[in-house]
Amino acid sequence: MALMQFSFLPQSLGFHTNVRIILPVDLPEAGAAAGRGRAPARLRTLYLLHGGGGNSLDWLRYTNVERYAERRGIAVVMPEVEGSCFYSDQAYGQKYFTYVAEELPLAAECLFPLSGKREDRFVAGLSMGGYGAFKLAFRKPDSFAAAGNFSGLSFVSDIFEEGGFAGDENGRSVVHANWGSLESLKGSLDDTRFLVDRAAREKTDLPRLFAGIGTEDFSYRYAVEFLEYAKGKGIDIAFEKMPGGHDWEVWDRLIDRFMDFMDGE
Amino acid sequence: MGIVHYTFRSRVLRQQTSVVVVLPTYARRGSPVSLEEFYRPGKKYRTLYVLHGGSDDCTYYVRNTSIERYAQEGGFAAVMPEVRLSFYCDMRHGGKYLTFISEELPEVVESVFPLSSESRDRFVVGNSMGSHGAMKWAMTRPGDFAAAAGMSGVGDVEDMGFFDMFPREGSNPVLCSFGTAGEYRGSANDLRLLAKRLAEYGGRIPRLFSCCGTEDPYYPGVRRFVEYAAQVGLPLTFEEGPGAHQWEFWDKWLIRIIDWMGIKE
Numbered sequence: 001m002a003l004m005q006f007s008f009l010p011q012s013l014g015f016h017t018n019v020r021i022i023l024p025v026d027l028p029e030a031g032a033a034a035g036r037g038r039a040p041a042r043l044r045t046l047y048l049l050h051g052g053g054g055n056s057l058d059w060l061r062y063t064n065v066e067r068y069a070e071r072r073g074i075a076v077v078m079p080e081v082e083g084s085c086f087y088s089d090q091a092y093g094q095k096y097f098t099y100v101a102e103e104l105p106l107a108a109e110c111l112f113p114l115s116g117k118r119e120d121r122f123v124a125g126l127s128m129g130g131y132g133a134f135k136l137a138f139r140k141p142d143s144f145a146a147a148g149n150f151s152g153l154s155f156v157s158d159i160f161e162e163g164g165f166a167g168d169e170n171g172r173s174v175v176h177a178n179w180g181s182l183e184s185l186k187g188s189l190d191d192t193r194f195l196v197d198r199a200a201r202e203k204t205d206l207p208r209l210f211a212g213i214g215t216e217d218f219s220y221r222y223a224v225e226f227l228e229y230a231k232g233k234g235i236d237i238a239f240e241k242m243p244g245g246h247d248w249e250v251w252d253r254l255i256d257r258f259m260d261f262m263d264g265e
Numbered sequence: 266m267g268i269v270h271y272t273f274r275s276r277v278l279r280q281q282t283s284v285v286v287v288l289p290t291y292a293r294r295g296s297p298v299s300l301e302e303f304y305r306p307g308k309k310y311r312t313l314y315v316l317h318g319g320s321d322d323c324t325y326y327v328r329n330t331s332i333e334r335y336a337q338e339g340g341f342a343a344v345m346p347e348v349r350l351s352f353y354c355d356m357r358h359g360g361k362y363l364t365f366i367s368e369e370l371p372e373v374v375e376s377v378f379p380l381s382s383e384s385r386d387r388f389v390v391g392n393s394m395g396s397h398g399a400m401k402w403a404m405t406r407p408g409d410f411a412a413a414a415g416m417s418g419v420g421d422v423e424d425m426g427f428f429d430m431f432p433r434e435g436s437n438p439v440l441c442s443f444g445t446a447g448e449y450r451g452s453a454n455d456l457r458l459l460a461k462r463l464a465e466y467g468g469r470i471p472r473l474f475s476c477c478g479t480e481d482p483y484y485p486g487v488r489r490f491v492e493y494a495a496q497v498g499l500p501l502t503f504e505e506g507p508g509a510h511q512w513e514f515w516d517k518w519l520i521r522i523i524d525w526m527g528i529k530e
Contacts, residue, residue: 002274002377008267008290011300023377025273041376103300110304111267111288111379 049125087132124148154222200233214244316391340530350438353398357444425486478508
């Protein structure tokens with residue numbers, strides 16, 4: 001694979017940011033360019049999101065995503081966002097949702113050989129990135145064929161409630177920066193419960209949904225609740241659990257598994 | 266502008282290599298078009314290939330000149346590969362850097378980035394060892410560029426004293442690149458021979474530019490080559506100015522060369 005670090009100033013952020021992109025090259029089906037080191041035109045692309053506090057290097061450093069992508073001949077785009085922004089257009093801060101959902105794909109699909117067709121586009125992430133991936137899938141269903149949520153399946157409003165695993169002082173400042181208040185978050189387009197309800201009500205043609213988590217993950221019970229709730233509303237989510245915690249060993253296995261899911265397995 | 270650091274496996278060199286590419290990206294201020302119009306698929310940019318000098322790498326121009334700013338003002342892309350100490354040769358003892366730079370590199374970058382493949386949209390410039398590379402590439406493949414320029418080093422390699430410059434041992438980059446002076450003469454690297462052939466070539470040739478600082482130790486050799494070009498009837502524009510073999514000179518002359526070449530949008 002070829003590795004690209006792309007730095008630019010997106011309008012939605014107002015500062016320079018980095019994106020790591022890995023591209024399959026030398027694919028046999030590159031046609032006239034076969035065996036000459038060219039990327040074939042318009043690659044199937046996975047937008048892969050990091051978790052809280054992470055950056056565009058995380059997936060490359062801590063998993064074997066490059067080898068898994070190489071086997072399937074897909075490009076992987078790894079942006080970076082502010083550590084606790086929850087992929088949101090922040091109340092006090094920058095427009096991270098607009099960046100990842102709109103501006104980045106627009107730029108990347110113009111500048112690099114990435115496909116803009118729904119059937120060729122996928123999104124996934126871990127933890128905060130898993131939440132981000134599902135948010136993209138529910139809010140821009142026509143943009144993706146499938147979405148993967150690794151260890152990030154929860155009702156975001158629940159986790160920030162008093163007693164939730166992010167209901168402490170730090171959590172309160174995250175809520176303030178992203179949404180202003182918990183009340184503003186509830187019922188908004190960043191509220192996963194609202195998104196599930198809306199999709200059910202409107203019978204939205206959603207991307208195929210996949211969720212995975214380790215059984216020892218501290219947020220495991222939230223994932224189970226979410227799945228049951230979604231199922232009750234008629235929304236299918238393929239679910240994979242495995243021994244493990246909220247950690248990279250689980251995410252390394254899940255990203256490989258998700259790439260099979262992308263192929264319809 | 267966006268800046269990309271792209272690492273890929275060169276088939277010709279049989280190793281990983283990096284190239285820095287600067288690409289126009291959307292900036293709302295001063296733009297006559299919208300974000301969506303700017304990032305329309307199919308856009309291709311005029312491209313300046315920028316070739317570094319001895320011991321430098323793909324980051325050197327970015328760090329030591331304002332190439333990105335010039336490219337932004339001019340609305341073109343710049344491609345900055347790295348070739349170590351090869352003098353842009355298919356080395357006598359070493360890798361095939363001329364084949365890499367003139368055949369593989371453009372194929373790779375033109376398939377991954379939105380760069381035009383039309384010769385009227387392609388330009389090359391280099392400093393020192395890179396000026397030899399730029400001229401050699403343009404003279405070897407006259408259909409590749411609209412214009413080529415070399416700063417502080419367009420001259421006959423033997424005449425400029427390169428074969429006496431380093432100790433006669435295995436690490437001598439001149440020896441590894443060209444072989445002996447005898448092996449250089451009449452070879453694909455012989456700049457006088459290339460100039461003579463190009464003067465006799467019946468097809469369209471690029472515009473050629475050479476410049477040198479008057480305090481530069483290579484100044485006499487560069488002047489002698491200008492005279493040689495005139496003798497064999499090869500059109501070669503020469504300009505000089507105060508300055509030595511340094512980045513202050515190359516940064517300033519980049520501006521002049523970009524203007525002379527007419528690359529700007």
